[in-house]
Amino acid sequence: MKQLVDKLFETNNLSSAEYKELIDNRTPELSEYLFEKARAVRIQNYRHDVYIRGLIEFTNYCKNDCYYCGIRKSNRKAERYRLTKEQILECCSVGYDLGFRTFVLQGGEDGYFTDEKIIDIISSIKAKYPDCAVTLSIGERSYESYKAFFDAGADRYLLRHETANAEHYGKLHPRSLSLGNRKQCLYNLKEIGYQVGCGFMVGSPFQTTDCLVEDLLFIKQLNPHMVGIGPFIPHHDTPFGDKKAGTVELTLFLLGIIRLMLPDVLLPATTALGTIHPKGRELGILAGANVVMPNLSPKSVRHKYMLYDNKICTGDEAAECLYCMKRRMESIGYRITISRGDHKSIR
Numbered sequence: 001m002k003q004l005v006d007k008l009f010e011t012n013n014l015s016s017a018e019y020k021e022l023i024d025n026r027t028p029e030l031s032e033y034l035f036e037k038a039r040a041v042r043i044q045n046y047r048h049d050v051y052i053r054g055l056i057e058f059t060n061y062c063k064n065d066c067y068y069c070g071i072r073k074s075n076r077k078a079e080r081y082r083l084t085k086e087q088i089l090e091c092c093s094v095g096y097d098l099g100f101r102t103f104v105l106q107g108g109e110d111g112y113f114t115d116e117k118i119i120d121i122i123s124s125i126k127a128k129y130p131d132c133a134v135t136l137s138i139g140e141r142s143y144e145s146y147k148a149f150f151d152a153g154a155d156r157y158l159l160r161h162e163t164a165n166a167e168h169y170g171k172l173h174p175r176s177l178s179l180g181n182r183k184q185c186l187y188n189l190k191e192i193g194y195q196v197g198c199g200f201m202v203g204s205p206f207q208t209t210d211c212l213v214e215d216l217l218f219i220k221q222l223n224p225h226m227v228g229i230g231p232f233i234p235h236h237d238t239p240f241g242d243k244k245a246g247t248v249e250l251t252l253f254l255l256g257i258i259r260l261m262l263p264d265v266l267l268p269a270t271t272a273l274g275t276i277h278p279k280g281r282e283l284g285i286l287a288g289a290n291v292v293m294p295n296l297s298p299k300s301v302r303h304k305y306m307l308y309d310n311k312i313c314t315g316d317e318a319a320e321c322l323y324c325m326k327r328r329m330e331s332i333g334y335r336i337t338i339s340r341g342d343h344k345s346i347r
């Protein structure tokens with residue numbers, strides 16, 4: 001198996017049969033070998049720097065009904081909220097003073113936030129903080145909407161593809177949502193000129209190794225600037241409330257593989273990874289990740305943006321979250337930097 005890791009390290013590519021072989025035959029020893037290579041590549045590209053993104057969860061209203069997600073439309077128990085533009089700008093102000101230079105606006109697909117409102121929010125942030133990047137993570141919209149947001153100043157867009165296998169996609173989503181449309185959105189975003197992030201949940205219900213192989217091949221083909229992966233974690237008020245969570249072990253292994261496939265990709269150690277293991281984010285960095293996304297949402301709404309059970313950092317102020325993260329990164333020999341943290345191809 002080590003030869004496959006070496007081959008991936010040298011060529012940034014494997015065949016689907018080889019990915020399958022690698023994933024199915026992984027051992028703790030092989031993982032450690034993979035992580036060593038992944039760290040070497042990551043350090044060569046980004047030294048020991050860890051980029052931070054300030055996550056602003058600005059609405060938990062959603063018109064979609066994804067079976068895994070705690071803020072799905074049918075979850076009547078979710079207490080819904082929206083931040084005002086002023087509240088969002090206040091999050092940015094707190095974040096800026098703490099050293100954040102990227103703001104990620106994430107939310108459910110909330111019709112209240114029309115293109116006009118989103119454009120107004122983007123342009124207000126960019127006017128006040130011209131040295132900062134704005135990342136959107138607000139789901140599927142038309143080419144025209146994406147273009148208008150880009151023209152208003154949005155720099156990046158996160159839209160996880162969730163799974164690259166159409167049949168599997170159908171088991172995670174209602175019929176109104178399709179993998180074809182999700183992929184089209186990603187191609188549109190790329191064409192418009194965004195730095196684009198795709199990604200998937202590890203260990204989502206009905207996922208097989210073949211699904212993961214398809215995810216890897218799709219990622220290689222899309223060649224995104226960012227890839228967000230984290231374990232699936234059940235939420236008790238969803239149809240998947242009694243399904244098993246994904247594992248730290250497989251998530252880390254896939255992080256390592258993705259680092260070798262796309263040597264300079266921006267790869268977060270996600271909150272979900274930190275939720276299923278107390279040192280999940282540190283382990284993610286040590287497996288090749290180079291981004292963390294501390295929460296900048298107002299403390300009063302954090303417990304309402306519950307995508308899954310037991311989500312961490314819902315009780316802390318932004319500053320506490322950042323200091324905690326700084327300590328965590330320093331404890332493993334890495335450092336958080338004050339910068340936009342663009343993809344290498346942009347600078």
Ligand code: SAH
Nearest residue numbers: 068069107108138139160231232233307308
């Ligand atoms: N509405 C936006 C943002 C979705 S939330 C969009 O459609 O892109 C961001 C990500 O959280 C999702 O893409 C999904 O991969 C992840 N997520 C949702 N529910 C989850 C769960 N139960 N466990 C782990 N991750 C989850």
